[in-house]
Amino acid sequence: MSDAPSQVTAPPAAHAPATSEFDRDTAVRTREPGVHEARLSPGWAIGKALNGGYLLAVLGRALRQALPHPDPFTITAHYLTATVAGPATIRTDTARSGRTVSTASAGLFQTDERGNEVERIRVLATYGDLDALSGEIRTSATPPAMPPREQCFRATDHPGGAAAVPEMGHRLDLRLDPETCGWALGAPSMRGRMRAWLQLADGRDADPLSLLMAVDALPPTGFDLGLTGWVPTVELTVHVRARPAPGPLRVAITTRNLATGFLEEDAEVWDSADRLVAQSRQLARA
Amino acid sequence: MSDAPSQVTAPPAAHAPATSEFDRDTAVRTREPGVHEARLSPGWAIGKALNGGYLLAVLGRALRQALPHPDPFTITAHYLTATVAGPATIRTDTARSGRTVSTASAGLFQTDERGNEVERIRVLATYGDLDALSGEIRTSATPPAMPPREQCFRATDHPGGAAAVPEMGHRLDLRLDPETCGWALGAPSMRGRMRAWLQLADGRDADPLSLLMAVDALPPTGFDLGLTGWVPTVELTVHVRARPAPGPLRVAITTRNLATGFLEEDAEVWDSADRLVAQSRQLARA
CATH class of the missing domain: 2.40.160.210 (Acyl-CoA thioesterase, double hotdog domain)
Known part of the structure; x- marks a missing residue:
């Protein structure tokens, strides 16, 4: 490896657009x-x-x-x-x-x-x-069981077509686990789950800042509980636990307690190396 | 019910000391x-x-x-x-x-x-x-499986006796689930769990403010993972979801991901009416 400038301008790497x-x-x-x-x-x-x-x-x-x-x-x-x-x-x-x-x-x-x-x-x-952290990992957390990316649904697979995709959907390559998108066809599972493969649409790889967006990028778990409409976030806390490896993320969100007009959404984000890179919880209004 | 002052001074209720x-x-x-x-x-x-x-x-x-x-x-x-x-x-x-x-x-x-x-x-x-909240409860959360209070360990049951009890232990009536206190005898379960019945020692009932203390009152889950020593909290977030009913609380704490020197502790607090009254998560240093 040399620090000298290369004579040939390298093309931008596939997963690192010059300006994402x-x-x-x-x-x-x-x-x-x-x-x-x-x-x-x-x-x-x-x-x-x-x-x-x-x-x-x-x-x-x-x-x-x-x-x-x-x-x-x-x-x-x-x-x-x-x-x-x-x-x-x-x-x-x-x-x-x-x-x-x-x-x-x-x-x-x-x-x-x-x-x-x-x-x-x-x-x-x-x-x-x-990068300054080191030491052992003693985790009992396991990545979410999800079908491969190719078997998951893109937002544009929605019966309403691309017009039904919110503007933010065009920034993302989001593939929903079929098990957690029955709500889009009027048949929510009522289990309060949402899982997806997630990448930025322009191929930029995830980093600690984009993880802050990733935890809040999926449709609300409330949809899987039969709620419709906006679920405004009151508070969102994210713990970034590791720098994500390149490649698509898996995001799994769970709601256990919908009560008196509020619900929590617990998200986990896993990277391509099967590492739990972020945990989040939000309190939202039903 | 009358607003007129009673002629007889009622003794303080057992669960509401005049000044706790x-x-x-x-x-x-x-x-x-x-x-x-x-x-x-x-x-x-x-x-x-x-x-x-x-x-x-x-x-x-x-x-x-x-x-x-x-x-x-x-x-x-x-x-x-x-x-x-x-x-x-x-x-x-x-x-x-x-x-x-x-x-x-x-x-x-x-x-x-x-x-x-x-x-x-x-x-x-x-x-x-x-008290201004109302509406349905659609929860899949269930209270922790725990033995009755009488079968759980008080801090003073510790082999070291009362001298081994931290000062705060004297403010609490804390009864640890035997399944989660093997660490006190040198045999942690390595599952990252801690469960206890909890009341204030002087009998004052729980309220939303005391719940903020309750989520952080148990020994660290790190002990159950074989860690020793202090586990300082970096950040603690508490959601108070309902006003607790009178009587002892059950607190269940779980750690899933101990990695690169940090761990999360997720606590749930259940009241005597089997209602999930608080959820918390903290990020702590191992």
Whole structure:
């Protein structure tokens, strides 16, 4: 291996586009310490609202710029008001900057039609360096039993066709396990499960920031429980446990307790090396 | 029922002491809007450190005073530096105050030996009113299979006797499921489980604030995986799903993924009416 520049410009690797949709749409510019500007893309909308996982990834990128550590070990977002496409300001506030981890809050703000700044999302996160971790793995977790990718359903397989696919669906190569998409044909399993193979549509491989989006990218488990309509997230916490290997992810989501108008969604994300790379839980309104 | 004062002073109910240890030790005085004073009690120490669940309950009480809603629906704490017994200041910062829920951050600060104010814990929470919720329950969660309370082990049954019980153990009536306390005899099950019956030692019944303590009151699941020593919490998130019925709680904690020096602990708390009243997850350092 040489550090000398190559005479031949290598073509971009198949799984690493020069500028991915995800990287472009989560870009953040630091205006001054603690103040970051983003331009939220309509490409990540589901109906009128921007996806909460996409927004968490934008906040996650601002926190990465504000903190000395690169990777979100644990990040929690509380969704306050509906975020819309367009400009947003993210203010970060560091609580502690330690040797191995650092912790900060952040708020995402937009200007409403009357010119007032409104907080949309508040976040609290601890960052570290996944590459600095080592040591044994003693896990009893096993990857979800799922059919191969080719036997799973794309969003465009929906009886309504491509027109029925939310805008965000075009950013993703999402293949739903047939066992968990009976709801699309009016026959939910009533078990509160959702499983899918997931990649970014443009082939960009997953990384810790895109995992923040991946945990919230599937249709709500509520659909599998016979609920219809929007299931707004109140709070979402993601633990990133390892840097994902290249290749498609498997995402498995479970809801056990739908009660008094709220439900939890527990997501696990597995990489192509059969490693549990992220765990998340959200509290949503039924 | 009459509002007129009774001529006979009723004795305090068996399960509602006039002033419980928990209420006294989590008391918070609001000095000015957004600034609250607490005096942290050494009675909730495990070794030298104060228990993270106890501290979350203190923060939870400050947030209750700061917000228009009484109950923590979802609350996340990041533990920055070790909190010690003695005075503490809690600063709350409301993000949004809505009709049905309100959201705020809070920080717990102490003055170190050099006179500097140090942040110990940062919190983000959404509050609501559990009594205002109604509607159906569609749950597939079932209470943990556990022997009756009388067949479970008290901390004082430990071979080391009462001297081996951490200070916090004296605030609790904690009865460990024999299946999950082999570690105390040098024979951990290696399954990453911990289950117990739990009440406050003075008979005060559980409420949403004491649930914040209950999720972190059992010995770490790491003990059941053969780990020894302290397992410091990086982050703890609690969802309070219902107001607990009077009587002892059952707490069941599971760890599935111990990897690269971190593990998650998932806790469920069940009340005497067989209702799942709280779910929590923490990320801890092995």
